[in-house]
Amino acid sequence: MKKLPYILLTLLVTQVLAPPLPAGSEGYHPPVAETFPDLLMPVNLRHLNIRNPSVTAIVRIGTDGEILDHVVISASHAQLIGPAERALKFARFQPAHDETGTLVADLNLEVHFRDPGREIAGTIAMSVTDHIDENIQGLAHTQPAMQMSLPDELDKPLSVSGDGEILVPVDADDQPVKGRAVIELYVDAQGIPRLPKILVSDHPAITKAALHRIEGLRFEPPTRNGLPTVVKARLPFNFD
Known part of the structure; x- marks a missing residue:
């Protein structure tokens, strides 16, 4: 048996943090973000005046520039994680490469959120992230930052x-x-x-x-x- x-x-x-998968070499170039959605601070969190609202993730970039996998390792607020992960689906990257061709590699990525209220005084900025279920708005104070x-x-x-x-x-x-x-x-x-x-x-x-x-x-x-x-x-x- x-x-x-x-x-x-x-x-x-x-x-x-995990280093890039391929071994380092003089000709190695890490992946680079080409396009990434512009993210606005969720309206139910703006009154918290979170300093540097962001989510940090490690993403694995394939040879075609697509995200193969990711893990969130920190966030300024727990309610920022969902919007950041949804945005990753629309991100596009230039894959890592060296003299042998394109490579699979890991990238430490910081996703930042803009707070229109801080940028333009007296201006009301609306986005799809503003339309948040009222049932979760009261949770803004109860969900602290997530970290590794x-x-x-x-x-x-x-x-x-x-x-x-x-x-x-x-x-x-x-x-x-x-x-x-x-x-x-x-x-x-x-x-x-x-x-x-x-x-x-x-x-x-x-x-x-x-x-x-x-x-x-x-x-x-x-x-x-x-x-x-x-x-x-x-x-x-x-x-x-």
């Missing part, structure tokens, strides 16, 4: 709530492959793994099987002081 691969969850103790947390700042240790499908790695001759892989990823506020990156792998088939497993994994949503947060983790996968 074959042993099933297992995972052991190990949390990072440092808060470091260190593992020891979580209310409880990160834990897996749903397992991914197990794919047995095999080689070109369809023979089982034994080995190990370590994947670094972010767990977002909903407990969904984001931006997986292979740190160590003994075989391409091991890499494929580990990434396949990640797709189906779900975690208990991480919290800090009872509020949603994001945390970075490393998952070792052993295939015996």
Whole structure:
């Protein structure tokens, strides 16, 4: 009877943004934003006078300039996250490239919101973001900024709530492959793994099987002081 691969969850103790996926080189050029929607401060938040209203996300840009995945790691206010994530769907980027061609790469992106009331005194500016359900307007004072947390700042240790499908790695001759892989990823506020990156792998088939497993994994949503947060983790996968 074959042993099933297992995972052991190990949390990072440092808060470091993921570098671009390709190895650095003298000819490397990171991705650049070409178009991005102009975002206005939601009307129900303008009275809060939030300084530098913004959302910071790490986005993975594909070779065609499209966003493959993203994770929000901080926000001036929780209610800015939704509009920022919707805006990402309309953003277009010039992909990273080097002398070999275009590359998949990660980009640390800050999404800023304009407050028309601060820019033009006495002028009322309207946008689609102004039409917000009155039921949530009263929540503006109760939802503080969201930020990335260190593992020891979580209310409880990160834990897996749903397992991914197990794919047995095999080689070109369809023979089982034994080995190990370590994947670094972010767990977002909903407990969904984001931006997986292979740190160590003994075989391409091991890499494929580990990434396949990640797709189906779900975690208990991480919290800090009872509020949603994001945390970075490393998952070792052993295939015996």
